[in-house]
Amino acid sequence: MSAARTLDWLLLLPSLLLLALLMGLPLAAMLATSLQPNVLLSFTGPALDNYSYLLSRGYYLQVIWRTLRMAGETTLFAIPLGYLAAMLLRNLSGRAGNLAIMGLTFPILAGPLTVVLGWMALLADGGPFLGPLVEAGLISPPRLLGSEAGVVISLVQFVLPFTVLTLYTGLRQIQPQMHEAAQSLGASGTARFLHVTLPLSLPSVLSATIITFSLAASSFISPHYLGGAGQLTLTTLVSQFIMATFNAELAAAAAGLLLLLMLASVVVITAVIGRFVRP
């Protein structure tokens, strides 16, 4: 190895160490904990009993399925909405574009808790969204607080800035001449979108889908405040194991499951969307 290469590694070392320390160690500790016996289950660790316990109870399987379903639903709404927003954003230039990006990222600055508290007020039964419609007799009183729909609505809003910015970056990388070339060859607006914009943006759709799905599946605040005990997901389940039943080992196993499921989802998403990406 040359001296320059050694120096490169030396320069990388501090951040690598920090990563190992702050991410790797807790992760290893958590995974080690998840293999240990606990107040509910006695076995001689390290073993996978905690995992098989979670995977053999219908209730927990429901929680796992709900976690994936909500993340999937959120992604299905957020990607098309985000794509539209990214296309609009691409057409804005200069000041208007900067303002739009600032507006888009404002919820991130405000923090998810503030935003979720806002949704709690908005989605409440007599709230400003539904109240007037129900009073006018237009719709029967729906329940959004504590329902899956309520959680998904707030999750979509929570992930959108990330979805839009990822897609926007991808769309901006497409040379404007691509569209002009297609146009000069006789492609209408729809044809240009289908044959040029969409296929060329697929790599960013792939990364946006992974980011969106992961953020939605690992979100805690939305399912916790808007879903409550009736809409437990893996994150809120972990919290319950820690805060309510004081079972750190099962909590660790649930968190380990979430991690595994996310990794598997990334593989599946990449395989599905990746099939459409041409070299």
Add this chain to the structure above:
Amino acid sequence: MPELVLSHVTRRFSGHTAVDDLSLTVRDGEFVCLLGPSGCGKTTTLRIIAGFEHADAGRLTLDGADITRLPPEKREIGVVFQSYALFPHKTVAENIGFGLKMRGRPKGEIAKAVEEALALVRLDGLGGRYPRALSGGQQQRVALARALAIRPRLLLMDEPLSNLDAQLREEMRVEIRRIQQSLGITAVLVTHDQSEALAMADRVAVMAKGRLQQMAAPAEIYEAPATAFVGGFIGQVNALEGRVESDGLLVLPNGTRLAGQGAGLLPGAAARAMVKQERLSLSRAEPAAMPNRFPCRVAERIYLGGSIAYRCEAAGLSLTALLPNHPLFEQFVPGDEGWIGWSAADCAFFPL
């Protein structure tokens, strides 16, 4: 007859006028080069013809039909971009067939047209490759084939050769000209490279600051520039400023008199005399036949391979003579004394 006519076309961007009252006609089957320095409005003009930019004022007609407001996808105009703009996710064949696919032509017909287009640009057998697997020159040919496959009424090329290395550029000049001639297609090429324009075009349109300076055959542009700008922009020139004394006579500030040609210049008017470097003669003997001749001293010798440039000092002026590197021509070294001279016919006066 696909004839392109621009009448009084103007395009303003915030603060400046990119194209200023431009009128020109490209005849059927003609190859026209728009030539000018960067920022002269030539690319904007091309984009207006293609329909990517709108004209703030003026009209465009193609084939006698007004296309001023027609969207680009309906103009049937093929465009070759400076960056080629090949679709990276489509194969060469799919790129070339794209325009026909958009026209809903049957697959068999498209395949046949793609084969023909590939043969035309001498890329037979490369249809299955992706653009990134091709060299710059091959990508350039694919871009040309793609633009031609739709059998356009007009072919537009925006600096198509600027990304190629020098030798390939010369080859492609000949190649593009050959293809244009064999198809008899009307073509407009934008370039800042004057040798490219002179070598390829039937007529060259020289633009500066959004205005058309002169539109004529290459030889006329070179030999008989219409404006001081064209005179100074085309070729390498010696420019000398002075005042008109009488018809065909210019007095320089140091009292030197030059014989030349300049129509319609009144005595007393400020004017610029221009003479191309290769039209200066440099010799040891006095060139008695030349009305403009001065004893000179060679100050600098620049060896250019095919020719040699001598910077000479004569009558307090600095003049550069370009001589062929050939045994028939005398050779000089800095410090040599000699005579520099030129004819009145090679010396053009322009009003300032």
